[in-house]
Amino acid sequence: MVQLIDSDIRSREILEWQGLHLFHGRMSSCSQKLRIFLNLKGIDWQGHEMNLAESETYTDWFLGINPRGLVPVLVWDGAVHIESNDILALLDQAFPEPRLIPASRDAEIMALLQHEDDLHLDLRTLSFRFVLGRTKSNKTSEQLARYSAYPATVGGVPDRDKREKERVFYDRLAAEGLSDAAVRAAAAKFRNAFDDLERRLSAGPYFLGEALSVLDIAWYVYATRLHLGGYPFAALHPRVENWRETLDADERFAREVAPPPPLADSIVRNQADWKSAGTTMADVVGF
Numbered sequence: 225m226v227q228l229i230d231s232d233i234r235s236r237e238i239l240e241w242q243g244l245h246l247f248h249g250r251m252s253s254c255s256q257k258l259r260i261f262l263n264l265k266g267i268d269w270q271g272h273e274m275n276l277a278e279s280e281t282y283t284d285w286f287l288g289i290n291p292r293g294l295v296p297v298l299v300w301d302g303a304v305h306i307e308s309n310d311i312l313a314l315l316d317q318a319f320p321e322p323r324l325i326p327a328s329r330d331a332e333i334m335a336l337l338q339h340e341d342d343l344h345l346d347l348r349t350l351s352f353r354f355v356l357g358r359t360k361s362n363k364t365s366e367q368l369a370r371y372s373a374y375p376a377t378v379g380g381v382p383d384r385d386k387r388e389k390e391r392v393f394y395d396r397l398a399a400e401g402l403s404d405a406a407v408r409a410a411a412a413k414f415r416n417a418f419d420d421l422e423r424r425l426s427a428g429p430y431f432l433g434e435a436l437s438v439l440d441i442a443w444y445v446y447a448t449r450l451h452l453g454g455y456p457f458a459a460l461h462p463r464v465e466n467w468r469e470t471l472d473a474d475e476r477f478a479r480e481v482a483p484p485p486p487l488a489d490s491i492v493r494n495q496a497d498w499k500s501a502g503t504t505m506a507d508v509v510g511f
């Protein structure tokens with residue numbers, strides 16, 4: 225469980241915040257997951273939306289809240305929690321109705337959520353290229369240098385691993401863009417993951433069988449993002465496609481993943497251009 229300790233937090237004013245506050249991003253997949261979860265639980269929260277395209281999470285102020293420079297962040301009565309899956313686990317304990325992490329399958333669910341988190345940069349790769357149409361870094365060298373120089377600690381210990389992965393992702397993006405090879409490697413991992421979900425859905429309507437759980441929320445967010453990017457669900461994983469459409473009919477899910485109108489328009493335009501150029505996701509990956 226990642227709860228920051230006092231010395232990790234330099235933007236001290238948030239320690240005074242009462243109630244449940246969420247730093248999040250409209251198109252951030254981890255934020256979408258958490259917002260859907262909060263909708264299903266009927267939990268009230270106060271939002272602090274960050275503009276990720278402008279790298280607002282790389283400011284010293286935000287690094288003083290989450291040294292990893294990532295959303296979502298939960299500030300709950302002055303306690304700061306990072307890592308979306310840990311936040312889900314915490315809130316499921318505190319607000320047990322409806323139970324979305326059944327105690328009997330707790331360890332299994334947390335391991336499966338870890339697998340979802342491990343694929344996060346692969347999702348970012350496909351999402352940047354085929355949804356946001358972004359193949360260059362949106363971070364300036366000054367922002368990256370500030371990020372690297374920030375004296376980050378998590379739990380009082382210098383925080384290297386996660387920040388290093390972020391830095392490598394953005395350095396590579398600046399140097400090479402998002403190569404076809406990177407896209408193919410990322411898509412292959414999702415094909416395996418969705419093959420697994422396809423098998424699971426033969427046993428019941430949801431990831432774990434009869435009852436909806438956080439795993440449905442997490443994978444719905446990923447499936448929706450990839451669907452927007454042109455991943456051929458209907459052809460490759462028909463049960464996953466039905467499951468996605470069923471969840472999509474529920475506003476508590478759908479409204480959190482819907483791209484804002486300007487982005488929705490640009491997705492339609494880009495997809496048409498890529499189709500004419502033969503560079504859609506399906507073209508590049510060879511599904």
Ligand SMILES: N[C@@H](CCC(=O)N[C@@H](CS)C(=O)NCC(=O)O)C(=O)O
Nearest residue numbers: 252253254293294295296307308309
């Ligand atoms: N493991 C983290 C991942 C969080 C993460 O990567 N957040 C992304 C948005 S989904 C972010 O804040 N990115 C900032 C950026 O790329 O500038 C979690 O589950 O909370």
